[in-house]
Amino acid sequence: MSAAPDHRPTFARAGLSDRLAPWLPLLLVPLLMVFGWLAIPSTSSWLTLTVSGLAMGMMIFLMASGLTLVFGLMDVINFGHGAFISLGAFVGVSVLLALASWTAAASLPLNLAALGLALVAAVLVTGTMGWLFERVIVRPVYGAHLKQILVTMGGLIVAEQLILVIWGPAQIFITRPEMLKGAVTFAGAALEKYRLVAVALGLIVFLAMRLVLRHSRIGLIVRAGVQNGEMVQALGYRLRLVFIGTFVAGSALAGLGGVMWGLYDEVITADMGASLMVLVFIVVIIGGLGSVEGCFLGALLVGLVQNYAAFLEPKLAMVSNIALLVAVLMWRPEGMMAVVKSK
Amino acid sequence: MKLLSQDRPGGPLISAILVLLLIGLALAPFLFPGTRALDTAARICVFVVLVASYDLLLGYAGIVSFAHTMFFGFGAYGVALTSEHMGRSFAALGIGTLSGALAAALLALAIGLFSLRVRAIFFAMITLAVASAVAVLVSQMSALTGGEDGLNFQIPRALTAAQKYADFKLFGVTLNGKLLNYYLVFSCATVLFLVLLRIVNSPFGRVLLAIRENEFRAEAIGYRVVWFRTGATVLSAVAAALAGSLYAIWLRYVGPSTVLSFEIMIDILLMVVIGGMGTMYGAVVGAVIFILAQNYLQGLMGLAEGALQGLPLLPQLLDPDRWLLWLGVLFILSVYFFPTGIVGRLRRR
Numbered sequence: 001m002s003a004a005p006d007h008r009p010t011f012a013r014a015g016l017s018d019r020l021a022p023w024l025p026l027l028l029v030p031l032l033m034v035f036g037w038l039a040i041p042s043t044s045s046w047l048t049l050t051v052s053g054l055a056m057g058m059m060i061f062l063m064a065s066g067l068t069l070v071f072g073l074m075d076v077i078n079f080g081h082g083a084f085i086s087l088g089a090f091v092g093v094s095v096l097l098a099l100a101s102w103t104a105a106a107s108l109p110l111n112l113a114a115l116g117l118a119l120v121a122a123v124l125v126t127g128t129m130g131w132l133f134e135r136v137i138v139r140p141v142y143g144a145h146l147k148q149i150l151v152t153m154g155g156l157i158v159a160e161q162l163i164l165v166i167w168g169p170a171q172i173f174i175t176r177p178e179m180l181k182g183a184v185t186f187a188g189a190a191l192e193k194y195r196l197v198a199v200a201l202g203l204i205v206f207l208a209m210r211l212v213l214r215h216s217r218i219g220l221i222v223r224a225g226v227q228n229g230e231m232v233q234a235l236g237y238r239l240r241l242v243f244i245g246t247f248v249a250g251s252a253l254a255g256l257g258g259v260m261w262g263l264y265d266e267v268i269t270a271d272m273g274a275s276l277m278v279l280v281f282i283v284v285i286i287g288g289l290g291s292v293e294g295c296f297l298g299a300l301l302v303g304l305v306q307n308y309a310a311f312l313e314p315k316l317a318m319v320s321n322i323a324l325l326v327a328v329l330m331w332r333p334e335g336m337m338a339v340v341k342s343k
Numbered sequence: 344m345k346l347l348s349q350d351r352p353g354g355p356l357i358s359a360i361l362v363l364l365l366i367g368l369a370l371a372p373f374l375f376p377g378t379r380a381l382d383t384a385a386r387i388c389v390f391v392v393l394v395a396s397y398d399l400l401l402g403y404a405g406i407v408s409f410a411h412t413m414f415f416g417f418g419a420y421g422v423a424l425t426s427e428h429m430g431r432s433f434a435a436l437g438i439g440t441l442s443g444a445l446a447a448a449l450l451a452l453a454i455g456l457f458s459l460r461v462r463a464i465f466f467a468m469i470t471l472a473v474a475s476a477v478a479v480l481v482s483q484m485s486a487l488t489g490g491e492d493g494l495n496f497q498i499p500r501a502l503t504a505a506q507k508y509a510d511f512k513l514f515g516v517t518l519n520g521k522l523l524n525y526y527l528v529f530s531c532a533t534v535l536f537l538v539l540l541r542i543v544n545s546p547f548g549r550v551l552l553a554i555r556e557n558e559f560r561a562e563a564i565g566y567r568v569v570w571f572r573t574g575a576t577v578l579s580a581v582a583a584a585l586a587g588s589l590y591a592i593w594l595r596y597v598g599p600s601t602v603l604s605f606e607i608m609i610d611i612l613l614m615v616v617i618g619g620m621g622t623m624y625g626a627v628v629g630a631v632i633f634i635l636a637q638n639y640l641q642g643l644m645g646l647a648e649g650a651l652q653g654l655p656l657l658p659q660l661l662d663p664d665r666w667l668l669w670l671g672v673l674f675i676l677s678v679y680f681f682p683t684g685i686v687g688r689l690r691r692r
Contacts, residue, residue: 077464140679147678149407149467150616154675157609161668169664274605278475281468289462315483318476325472326457333461 025336029300036308047189049307055195057303058202059264062257063276064283064295065209066250072226072290072339074243076138077145080152081254081280082273083133083159084126088255089262089272090167092122093174096263103177111177115263122255129159130251134244156274163270171269174262198260205253206296213292222246226290226339279306282321286328288335297336298328346537350544352624353690360689361624364631368529372522373514379638385525387634388532389590394614395539395626396582402621403543404575405555406463409608410470413477414451414580416603418443418587420481423494423597431497440588444581451580455573463558463572478603493598502527502592528589539582540623551575555621606667610637613670616677619684628685641666 033050040046067081095118096103102114137155141147175181176194183190213219225232225239233239254273261276262268283302287294302321309320328336352358367374371384397411421443422436429435450473458469481488488494500506506520516522542548550571554561562568591597600606610633618629641663681688 077467079467137675145464146401146405146407147682149464150612150678151675153609153612154671154678157667157671158675161665161671165662165665165668275475278472282472285465285468315480318479322473322476325469329457329461 022337025294025297028336029297029304032301032304032308036304039308039312044187044189045311047187048191049311050304051189051191051199052195053304053307054300055192055198055202055264055303056306057300058199058206059257059260060276060279060283060302061202061296061299062205062260063254064280064287064299065205065292066246066253067280068284068287068290068295069222069226069246069292070243070250071284073222073229073239073246074142075145076142076247077148078138078152079149079277080133080137080155080159081251082275082277083156084130084251084254085258085261085273085276086160086163086268086270087129087273088122088126088258089268090163090172090258090270091125091255092118092259093172093262093268094167095121096174096177097172103175106178108179111179115177115180119256119259122259123252126255126258127248127252130248131244133159133251134247138247160270160274167270169270171267173267175266176263180263194263198264201260205256206292209292218242218245279321282325284335286325286335288332288338290339291335291337294335294337301328347540350540350623352686357624357628357686357689361627364627371529372516372525376516381521381525383634383638385528385593386590387630388528389586389593390611390614390630390634391627392532392535392539392586392589393583394611394618394630395536395623396579396586397611398615398618398620398623398626399539399543399551399582400575400579401615402619402623402625403548403555404551404572406459406572406576407467408470408576408579409467409605410454410474410477411579411583411611412603412605412607413470413474414447414583415587415590415607416477416481416597416599417447417450418584418589419591419597419602420488420494420587421446421584422588422591423496424487426496426498427494431499433499436498436588436592439591440585443588444584447580447584448577451577452573455576456569459569459572459576474608475605478599478605481603482599489598491599493596493601495596498524498592498595503595524593528593531585531589535582535585536623536627542578543623547571547574609667609670613674615684616674616682617684619686619688620682622684622686622690625684625686632685637666 036050037043037046040049063081063085067078070076070078096114099114099117102110105111133155137151138148141151180194180197183192184196185191211219213223221232221237221239221242225237225242229239258273261272265272279302283298284295285298286301287296287298301324305320305324306317310317332338352361368384368388372381375381375384393411393415397408400406400408400411418440421441422439425435425439425442429438454469454473455466458465482491484490485492500520502520502524504519504521506523507517508520508523509518512518543551550561550566553564554566554568554571558568561571587602590602594601614629614633615625616629617625617632618627619625644661644663644666647661677684683690
């Protein structure tokens with residue numbers, strides 16, 4: 001019998017570039033800001049654009065986060081997600097219009113209370129609708145992507161038309177609450193107050209979401225479910241319930257985003273959700289389907305690129321996002337922070 | 344049978360329906376006099392090709408695209424732009440058609456290679472994004488494309504009603520350029536449909552079916568899934584662009600709402616699903632039913648709305664403008680319960 005060949009396995013520490021690779025996407029946002037600063041001649045307009053880009057990104061993040069988690073958990077791609085955005089906007093704006101005396105008053109607490117109530121109403125209604133949507137539309141087509149895409153698209157059409165039936169075909173104009181109008185001047189740049197509110201709200205939601213996902217039991221189950229659903233089920237967790245919960249939460253967040261966007265644009269239409277879905281899809285693709293952090297970064301990138309491009313070359317604003325998508329997918333075909341599925 | 348690529352409609356009832364439809368379309372100017380009827384017939388011919396090309400993608404390759412109207416629009420704008428800049432001539436029509444189809448093929452190749460290489464599901468989202476970007480671009484570049492108003496252009500006189508070919512009337516129909524134009528559309532549509540039927544019944548089409556049924560296995564057998572899917576995308580894009588050119592030649596007008604809008608994309612989806620995915624003949628049945636319904640049913644809905652005035656909510660639900668609502672419901676129900684559509688149903692008998 002011959003001796004085993006000489007073999008001394010060693011653990012080599014991964015090289016610097018390998019260890020840095022997962023964090024590279026984090027650099028993209030500051031990098032893009034620096035690029036914007038170099039490309040845009042005046043610093044004050046750069047600051048204005050950056051803040052509005054971040055605000056836009058935060059709102060898109062609100063809408064996109066639910067979609068990406070739902071996909072990660074159950075492999076369900078919901079093309080009807082836009083319906084929640086529109087519905088949220090309509091419910092929220094109706095509440096704001098009903099509370100016109102609160103929003104017109106020049107008192108910040110009253111204004112914020114009206115906005116808060118509108119957000120709560122939108123969240124409740126879209127959450128309920130998300131639950132219904134999951135039950136009626138999505139449940140029968142688990143595991144079949146083709147049918148999912150078709151059926152959820154059908155759901156989007158029906159929901160949009162129902163909004164038109166209820167609220168009528170005219171677009172609704174809405175003004176922001178009194179104290180959120182106008183801008184504050186900072187370092188020579190005009191920063192709209194409402195955009196600052198949007199940035200703050202987006203950050204709060206993102207941090208809360210991260211907290212839940214990273215530091216709670218349910219978050220652990222969700223993250224585990226995204227990586228390997230079967231194993232989580234085998235361990236005795238009813239992933240279906242978790243999934244329904246995620247779906248409802250995701251729909252509610254989309255509704256929240258819808259209200260914020262409606263106030264940002266100051267006009268709402270039934271098809272606003274469907275047109276926003278274009279940006280939402282770009283965000284979830286470049287972020288990596290299933291990854292909340294990737295979605296957040298993607299949303300910020302999309303918001304910034306859109307605003308910079310709209311300033312530098314207005315006609316290219318829409319195309320710029322496609323270019324961003326192409327660039328990111330060339331670099332990382334699965335998205336910036338792809339979720340590693342153990343299959 | 345050679346003409347049908349050995350792919351029979353299957354079942355006597357569906358064959359009878361298809362033959363009737365073919366005769367109806369072939370003799371449409373004589374059977375259904377009037378401009379509106381002829382317009383409807385031409386629209387049906389164009390949409391049969393458009394829907395069949397979409398079926399190649401959805402029903403055979405099993406991938407969902409939302410950019411089909413974009414390719415349709417490429418063909419239409421190709422013809423419109425060349426006719427505008429080169430003057431009215433058959434050369435302009437030909438060059439416009441070819442360049443539109445070429446542009447569609449190139450873009451389809453790029454999108455396909457780019458998005459199908461990772462996940463087929465990306466394709467649906469990316470096509471949606473690209474299509475809406477192109478729609479925005481077209482409406483913004485108004486100097487070139489006419490923006491929201493679109494472009495009116497002139498086609499050769501030989502294809503317009505101004506050109507008379509005979510002094511007498513044949514079965515009460517004037518033999519003019521308009522009639523010739525209709526038969527141009529009809530014959531091109533027939534040829535394109537037969538070509539598409541040939542494609543899905545070719546070895547290439549079989550591989551597409553294999554990929555649809557089991558992607559992993561097809562790859563394991565040795566077929567490059569990406570290339571086959573991209574190939575299907577390119578072919579269907581070219582067919583859609585050609586249909587777009589036909590439509591532009593017929594209408595002598597292109598505009599975002601007639602050839603590019605997302606509503607048309609939804610119409611196509613509905614036609615494919617109602618007619619039957621993965622059957623090709625479903626495209627014919629679906630397009631005919633849908634377009635007839637669109638033209639004539641909305642009037643009925645208006646009547647019903649008027650009759651129900653005073654009742655709560657019902658009039659709003661039956662408003663002709665809300666007809667998409669009912670189509671959406673129908674669409675969801677048919678995906679659930681009749682995924683093979685009318686043709687699939689009739690075939691099984």
